[in-house]
Amino acid sequence: MGAHPLPRRPDGFGEILPTPPELVNRALPTRDFLPPPTGDTYTSKIVPVPADVLARSTWQAACPVRSTDLRYVTLSFWGFDGRAHTGELVVNRTGAQAVVTVFAKLFAKRFPLEEMRVTSPQELDAPPTGDGNDTSAFVCRPVRGETNWSAHAYGLAVDVNPFCNPYTKGPLVLPELASAYLDRSHVRPGMVVAGGPVVRDFAAVGWSWGGAWTSPVDRMHFTATGH
Numbered sequence: 209m210g211a212h213p214l215p216r217r218p219d220g221f222g223e224i225l226p227t228p229p230e231l232v233n234r235a236l237p238t239r240d241f242l243p244p245p246t247g248d249t250y251t252s253k254i255v256p257v258p259a260d261v262l263a264r265s266t267w268q269a270a271c272p273v274r275s276t277d278l279r280y281v282t283l284s285f286w287g288f289d290g291r292a293h294t295g296e297l298v299v300n301r302t303g304a305q306a307v308v309t310v311f312a313k314l315f316a317k318r319f320p321l322e323e324m325r326v327t328s329p330q331e332l333d334a335p336p337t338g339d340g341n342d343t344s345a346f347v348c349r350p351v352r353g354e355t356n357w358s359a360h361a362y363g364l365a366v367d368v369n370p371f372c373n374p375y376t377k378g379p380l381v382l383p384e385l386a387s388a389y390l391d392r393s394h395v396r397p398g399m400v401v402a403g404g405p406v407v408r409d410f411a412a413v414g415w416s417w418g419g420a421w422t423s424p425v426d427r428m429h430f431t432a433t434g435h
Contacts, residue, residue: 209236213335214384219353222336224381227388231339233396234322234371238287241325242294245284250315252283252308257298265298265326271348273362278346279304283311285343288320288397295324298346300363303432306413307345307366313409320398321369338384341371351435352382352424359431366415367428368406372398377424392427400427 214222245251257265257280267275281297281304299307314321322341332349346363350356352375359365367373374386381387392401400406400419407417410430418426 209339209341210334210337212337212339214338216336219380221380221382222338222384224379224384224387225338227385231371231385232388234341235288235320235397236322236341237289238291238293238321238323240293241323242282242296244294245292248292250284250312252281252312254279254281254304254308256280261296261298261326264328265346266329266332266348267298267346268348271361272357273300277301278363281307281345283308283324284315285311285321285324286315286318288322293324295321295343296326297324297344297366298326298363299366300346300432303364303415306415306432309413310409310415314406317405319405322371322398336384338382338386339371340383341369343368343370353377359433359435362433364433365429365431366410368400368430369398370428372396373400373419373427375418375424375426375428380424406430 257278261280278298279301284292285295287293321343324343327344327347345366347360351358371383371386374389375382415430415432416434418429
């Protein structure tokens with residue numbers, strides 16, 4: 209994954225290509241970035257963002273949120289491989305407890321996530337490969353295709369299994385290879401569906417779902433701000 213750059217469109221996104229057969233029913237094993245849990249019990253921790261984590265994140269002084277208003281969250285999640293793993297998120301301090309609460313419920317339901325790690329500056333600048341599936345929160349970037357800051361730039365949004373829950377706006381599909389997941393009637397593990405557990409659990413903490421929007425339709429996106 210992430211090894212084959214796509215030709216770029218004039219808008220800077222990658223060319224929209226058919227989903228490779230091996231990703232039509234995506235269920236890849238999780239690579240552990242952090243030591244996995246020792247048991248099957250959900251654990252989580254909320255702490256100020258350590259200096260080394262901040263340094264490998266996309267935060268910089270120009271971001272619209274102070275680093276002291278962000279928190280580093282580590283929590284348990286189930287992979288598509290049926291094993292428990294430890295994920296990491298950087299989130300706004302005002303939303304940290306809500307995020308921990310939601311993922312505790314999803315862990316209890318064994319909702320699978322492929323990976324959960326902090327987005328690096330290199331990933332923001334890398335050529336598009338169209339195959340990413342990282343569940344993430346804080347990313348210091350504008351709204352897609354616009355100049356105003358995204359809710360992610362405040363740490364007030366989470367994207368869940370992006371490949372399984374793609375963003376669409378007209379003919380644009382992101383990730384660019386995820387077109388097989390536009391058929392929402394073909395429900396596969398890791399998908400966020402209307403009225404399903406992920407939507408309900410985020411709604412219970414006051415976060416809304418971008419999959420209910422009309423343009424764009426952002427199926428991966430949950431936000432505390434409504435944007």
